[in-house]
Amino acid sequence: MAERHPASCAARLRDRAETEGWPADQAAATISQCCSVGLLRAHRLAQGWTLQQAVDAYRTMTRGVARAARVDQEQLRIWETRPARRPRAQTIDLLCRLYETSAEGLGLTGDYTPPTTSTAPVKPIPGLHRNPAPAAPQPAADALDQILDRTRHGVDRTLARATVSPTQLDLLEERLLDLRRQYLVTAPVPTLGLMLPDLEEIQLLASERQPATVQMRLSEMTAVLATLVADALMKLGRLRQSGAWYATARAAADDSTDTDLRARVRAQAAMLPYYYGPLTTAVALSREARILARHHLTPTAAFSAAAEARALARHGDTTRAHEAIQRARDAFDRASTGDPDDAFAFPERRLLLYLSGALTYLGHTHEAERVQTRALTLYGSHGGIDPALIHLDQAICLARERHLSEACRLATSAYLELPPGQRTELLEARAHDVLSSIPERMRSAPAARELGEALALPTSGK
Template identity: 55%
Template sequence: MSEQHRPSCAKRWREHATAEQWAVERTVDAIHGCCGVSRLRAHRLARGWTLGTAVAEFHRMCSESGVTSPPKADEDQLALWEKRPDRRPRAATVDLLCRLYRTDSQGIGLVGDYRRSSELEAPTPRPSSGYVRENSARGPFAAARSEGDTITDLPADPIERMAGSVRRSVDGTLASTSVSTGQLDLLDERLLWLRTQYISTPPEAMLGVLLADLEEVRTLAAERQPAAAQVRLSETIALLATLVADCLMKLGRLRQSRAWYATARTAADDSGNIEIRARVRAQAAMLPYYYGPLESAISLAREARLLLRHRFSATGAFAAAAEARALARQGDASGAEEALHNARSVFEKCEHGPVEDAFAFPERRLLLYLSGVHTFLGRSRQAREVQQRALSLYPSHSGIDPALLRLEQAICLARERNLTEACRLAGAAYLQASPAHRTTILGARARHVIEALPPSARSARAVRELGEILALPPGTV
């Protein structure tokens, strides 16, 4: 193992991880790779724990979980395991260390995986308030634990657990890949099929397929490849990770979505493909556009547009349209007009392929973004014209875009103080979407209709009825 860095280096990584909202596994990877420490020690340092704190947490976990005859681990023993991975603890102890750090034995640098299905479902202990008090001076990681472990907790439900596990594996692989040209061609064919299916497939069903394919690509990239092959693999990972992030955003899993967009950007930058680097950033702008902050949406879309400022491509038109829509929602009319002019100009000059997929930008998609610009600049007449034109271009099975257009029609009505009709249209648009597509993002957009109404009108009967519809579980109506 290389010379170990001082603990202050790990502290700087924790501070960076907090600022960038990294998952704990990514912080572990960074500390392990930079500081020259074992993965077991990196897990402890990523949480800001001393040896004493880690041992106390270990024994408390054993006690709360009802572990009979727990190992007599102390600070010296833990330090030995951290410094000498060859001095492997017993299998049962490895299992307990995995539970302590909420990972598997590969994650702590010990060969094999000793997790048991019953223990995977067991509740994972949370740090006591004493831990928070003892570590309050250790920086933002300690603070984050006192606010509900938003950084160090691993997800409990199956989708988040699977998404988090695969994403961490992908992040690890990007740092470290033999594959034939034929295999790469097959991967490209598979990716194109996934991109076409993505348009109409519900996000939860699509997520499992994407994660399985991503894991296959990561396995192929387990060893560093020749430059040309590595570029193609990184491009594939970037695009698949972007679709995963978009699925998670639609499902309302915002923390996971944000982390996956970061992974997609890492892969895109690793590939060096400017088009893909811009596409990932433009797509990532959707998350802050719908959930805030708008400044991040504008910044990401603008960065994507500037990457392609000397090119005419569908991605460039998409980035400019996304920037225009976000600026309009922020109330910047002149900025939105300039970006919109740029979007139209690029759209008219770029080529549009015959196959439409998740990364295409056909006319109906441009009109969807124009609808947002006109809606939030208060141009209801222009917005209605664009909305009707866009709806006429969508096929019968086309995901949630038609519903989003109808909800923007409702927002126009709300801004015109047509309360009853706005709520009726919003409720109908929400219920007409298939249950599998009636996800968090659609509900959030429908609530924007209510937010567009004056506060004094939000207690009206029509508004209450819309709220009741949005509160129903998917599939109940």
């Protein structure tokens, strides 16, 4: 089955048809061929009608027509998407009149020839202004049987109808996996431009009735993309929008049956309050994620525990932070790490990034240094925000060890070595944490002033 194009493609063809004066049949045939839709649907798109607008036009045209079929959005969608479900002959004739074409032009049977430009009056539709003839009475049992059969057929059609094929879903998931890989090496602003068109396409499919299994897959894809959008916005310092997108991601994840995904989205969402507050929210979200993932031997269980450890350590809850660190290490040892180049994986280097933050705020500078060195070795030439965050943790440790000038120089180089597109509000906020770790009387030292000047440069979120 060919992949259907977005509605904007039909709109562009419709505009061209109007500009160049194409006949209705030519416009519909072009849309049908280009967008991989049936001729009946193509005629509606050529008119620029939604399903409801087409139904309203049909009802207006057939008002008072004896025995005219009652058509709603559901019925019209079935005729458009399931060629085997053809309307009866009289209804085909009415649809031909609605779109001013022949039944062949609609891909159906029957015929109707639109009026010519002659000045002769148009012959009215038979029975247009007459009251419908009363239906012949039927025995009660027969009527019940008809209602039962009609209702069952309607339910069967609804359950069987879908506007997306398994192949389309597989292709969407392949594109999504590619986006997850690109996310790790692309700056936040361009990565938003890559993700939003695919998210719009997924929502277009999800807005139409789909079988439950298809709907769940679309919800899962929505949860992943919404999480990455929220993360990019967080890095840019757009906190209100980031929080709203994280809420959308959680709602989409909860619409699926994937408990691991529900946990993952919450652990990811905990980053926003970890960096910007309140820390109590970061602790609550990461704990909720850890509870959801506790019976699963997946990287998400390790991620959730590591996120909780980092939030607890920064919040000053030393005992529970140590317990969470141990849970994270134990869970990681039991789980398969997956593809390290996938933004939704949790390889060792990401675990060490989180443990770096936890150990830094616990004041275990020597252990933190070992973790940071190992993490930077694993990142290697992998540029981006994560290695810079580890360098800033190192700078905070140096400041706490009273190596103030060295701390400021390390923070300055970590910040400035990033390309401008990745020098985001998040990095600026984290570098300000380094300055906050320095006694106020020492902030006028040359290295501290140099760091302050670097932070005054524009970020990609401004």
